[in-house]
Amino acid sequence: MxxxxxxxxxxxxxxxxxxxxxxxxxxSSSLRADYLRQVAEDHSNRPxxxxxxxxxxxxxxxxxxxxxxxxxxxxxxxxxxxxxxxxxxxxxxxxxxxxxxxxxxxxxxxxxxxxxxxxxxxxxxxxxxxxxxxxxxxxxxxxxxxxxxxxxxxxxxxxxxxxxxxxxxxxxxxxxxxxxxxxxxxxxxxxxxxSGLPNKEKQRIRQLFAEGKIGREELLQAESDSYHxxxxxxxxxxxxxxxxxxxxxxxxxxxxxxxxxxxxxxxxxxxxxxxxxxxxxxxxxxxxxxxxxxxxxxxxxxxxxxxxxxxxxxxxxxxxxxxxxxxxxxxxxxxxxxxxxxxxxxxxxxxxxxxxxxxxxxxxxxxxxxxxxxxxxxxxxxxxxxxxxxxxxxxxxxxxxxxxxxxxxxxxxxxxxxxxxxxNAFSTEGGLRLLKGNLGRGVIKVSAVAAEHRIVEAPAVVIEAQDDLAALFESGQLNRDCVVVVRFQGPKALGMPELHKLTPMLGILQDKGYKVALVTDGRMSGASGKVPAAIHLVPEAANGGLLAKVIDGDVIRVNAVTGELQFIGEINELEARAASPQPDAGQRGCGREYFAVNRDNISNAEQGASFLFGGV
Incomplete structure (x- = not known):
């Protein structure tokens, strides 16, 4: 019709x-013209x-x-x-x-x-x-x-x-x-x-599980009621x-x-x-x-x-x-x-x-x-x-x-x-912002972050695998203001996995009244929630990024209001440090060995994280 x-x-x-x-x-004029010429040529020459x-x-x-x-x-x-x-x-x-x-x-x-x-x-x-x-x-x-x-x-x-x-x-x-x-x-x-179990209720139950207040059976039931x-x-x-x-x-x-x-x-x-x-x-x-x-x-x-x-x-x-x-x-x-x-x-x-x-x-x-x-x-x-x-x-x-x-x-x-x-918009601007500073460029989603949580300046807690956060959380070492840095998660390092295992723990810390943020060269995706997360950082740690030189205790500022991502201190001192080596992980098992050529040739996140288009 x-x-x-x-x-x-x-x-x-x-x-x-x-x-x-x-x-x-x-x-785009030159590149677009070349593409359209190719389209016309392909159409003319198709069998x-x-x-x-x-x-x-x-x-x-x-x-x-x-x-x-x-x-x-x-x-x-x-x-x-x-x-x-x-x-x-x-x-x-x-x-x-x-x-x-x-x-x-x-x-x-x-x-x-x-x-x-x-x-x-x-x-x-x-x-x-x-x-x-x-x-x-x-x-x-x-x-x-x-x-x-x-x-x-x-x-x-x-x-x-x-x-x-x-x-x-x-x-x-x-x-x-x-x-x-x-x-x-x-x-x-x-x-x-x-619609199944409301998403807010699912989030609440996930957080209760992270706090150890409910068991796996209750969590699985909630997940099943959501994805049903x-x-x-x-x-x-x-x-x-x-x-x-x-x-x-x-x-x-x-x-x-x-x-x-x-x-x-x-x-x-x-x-x-x-x-x-x-x-x-x-x-x-x-x-x-x-x-x-x-x-x-x-x-x-x-x-x-x-x-x-x-x-x-x-x-x-x-x-x-x-x-x-x-x-x-x-x-x-x-x-x-x-x-x-x-x-x-x-x-x-x-x-x-x-x-x-x-x-x-x-x-x-x-x-x-x-x-x-x-x-x-x-x-x-x-x-x-x-x-x-x-x-x-x-x-x-x-x-x-x-x-x-x-x-x-x-x-x-x-x-x-x-x-x-x-x-009568919910906000006069969209939900995504660009962050820039001496640590590089990244993206933050602020549409779910309350205004009072959009500026965090605190000492870094550096980890190189998302699983490492659980032990720190359970021991109480994170009961303070902190910027959790998860590095070597970018396209070249690991293929840029999502890091949602961190979300319930960081959410609990924020609910306790601590100033908390995440900085990573990995992803959080569309489910990014209430904790400010500076993600997709370029250059990534595995490709010359200064994130590889950050150590525990370095003060980092994540300001989603002004679009600032900064190491607070003498930048020359940070640049002079030796970079931490990339962990020997993510290269073999579960088929990952077959994708080494993809990781080796992939562009950075700002260029689309593509091994088909190595740069623009």
Whole structure:
């Protein structure tokens, strides 16, 4: 069904948004032009099915049914690639089991075909949290991009439907798809699980366990009550940030991200996505190649949606890498400058008590985009894979007599404690800030940090593995103001694991009244909470960073108000010290030995932590 015309009047673009966008355009001009030339060349030189040898084509459709074979022989109908991250261990991806058959049937209904072009790995940070496998998590993103490119390399296809939701999977899929930028692309979500145990209660029980006040059985029951069915986890971490970002980029149907797997609308939206894909291939008159959709305006819209919703810090790396895949140079200064100008409109756990189901019920992405567009914070004229342009992404899907219909989202959110207006924002700025100082550059998420905890100046407690904190905590040595430094956790050292095992202990110390902060070259991700955490520090300890020279007792200032990260003392003295050697860990076991080449060639966090793009 064709979308309605947008109900948001064109308004003047915010000055900061306009200036940052123009700066990105100018900085990227040469690289972007080269990328678009490659896209055009690839499109011209692709082996059209009609020009494939009979042997090539026969191999390509040998396993198809007769109906699909006949369609592929005609050469006049589109054949769509399905690239899937399905596995049945992960709740978010388990619903994808039935999607290929559903997609194939939807395409047949309009005289087209679809084939599973390939699968990509899909690992869960929630399962590997604190385990050796977590050290492969970030590295998996670029591997997924490579697997996606491999899946499309048969060049039998006229478009791509990408099945992915969680952490590194969506960025990796998108990076891989952008290497085939002449193809149109849409992402197909599967939706979040329905609300279970409230996230605030889950956090309380985790903290009680860390204090030794309850046992493992009670903790496991609480976790099971939180993560209880098929679907994405309901807190606002990287997985659900991915969904907001995809909609902001116009690569997923508006308002489709947070429809539960059990909702009848879910399957209808999947069918609608298939039909839209057929409309935008090069075989029709509305060709929309993904390499043209993802431009500088699109990347700014994605960044603003992330900031306004209080999204995942992981995207300070993912957005940089995605942009680079499209020939665009986005950096942390851009993100920080936009964050200072963009209002925070959502309070979803860990930034509030609500989960993504509550956010969706309050108006969701479509209503939030309406507010941002009306305030001049997003590019209404950005290209999209659905609708006329991004101005149409203020609409929501509903079922009417078993058909998908589109209606304008509410002008005012339906629950102002979860989703608010630009005029009454939760904060006048977004949730992410850039930290700079003599220790380097890093990122901090402040949307869940209370104002009184945003400045910490205290002696350092230095550890080189997150497991080392527990003994210090249990012995009472941390019952004081302190800045916990966890180093040698960066991309080159360990592949940059998340450090959430630290969160309950640091939270307890903060609740006792101590001034506490975390400084690390590792990650905390979208679940970063109430404790100020200076993360993604560059240069990392394993690559010449001064963090390798910090010792216990050094005074460190983390000031999230002014954006300051400082060693307090004589910097010459710090620089003259010998660096601590990197611990001999994280190199073997759990498959990590196979990824040494990835760690050796990876760029730093500010450059996207990518071994595909070693720098920009």
């Amino acid at each position: 064709e979308p309605l015309l947008s109900g948001v009047a064109m308004v003047q673009l915010n000055n900061t948004v306009a200036e940052v966008t123009q700066r990105i355009i100018e900085r 059209e099915r009609g020009k494939l040898s009979c042997g090539n084509l026969a191999h390509g459709f040998a396993a198809c049914g007769e109906e699909d074979k006949n369609s592929l022989r005609l050469m006049e109908a589109s054949n769509i690639a399905i690239v899937t991250s399905y596995n049945d261990m992960l709740s978010a991806h388990q619903p994808y089991a039935e999607y290929p058959d559903m997609i194939k049937q939807a395409m047949r209904e309009i005289g087209c075909t679809a084939q599973v072009a390939g699968g990509v790995p899909a690992m869960c940070d929630g399962v590997t949290q604190g385990q050796d496998g977590m050290e492969l998590s970030l590295l998996s993103r670029d591997l997924i991009a490579q697997c996606t490119a491999m899946s499309l390399s048969h060049q039998m296809f006229d478009g791509v439907l990408a099945l992915g939701i969680c952490d590194k999977i969506v960025p990796g899929l998108l990076m891989g798809v952008l290497s085939f930028g002449y193809l149109p692309a849409l992402f197909v979500p599967a939706g979040p699980m329905e 069915s098929a679907g994405t986890c309901t807190f606002y971490g990287t997985a659900n940030s991915n969904q907001v970002v995809l909609e902001a980029m116009g690569l997923q149907l508006p308002g489709s991200s947070f429809v539960n797997p059990s909702n009848p609308l879910r399957d209808k939206l999947t069918v609608e996505t298939c039909h839209q894909m057929a409309r935008i291939t090069a075989l029709g008159n509305d060709y929309r190649p993904v390499g043209e959709i993802v431009d500088e305006r699109t990347m700014v819209n994605a960044t603003i949606a992330l900031l306004a919703s209080g999204g995942s810090t992981n995207h300070t790396m993912h957005l940089v890498a995605i942009a680079r895949a499209a020939g665009i140079i986005l950096n942390w200064d851009d993100i920080s400058e936009l964050s200072a100008a963009v209002p925070l409109l959502a309070k979803v756990y860990p930034n509030g008590h609500a989960d993504v189901n509550h956010f969706h019920a309050a108006g969701g992405t479509s209503c939030m985009f309406r507010q941002l567009l009306a305030g001049g914070f997003m590019h209404a004229d950005a290209k999209t894979s659905w609708g006329t342009d991004f101005g149409d992404f203020t609409q929501q899907a509903f079922l009417d007599n078993d058909k998908v219909v589109w209606r304008e989202s509410p002008e005012i959110p339906l629950d102002l404690e979860v989703l608010t207006t630009v005029d």
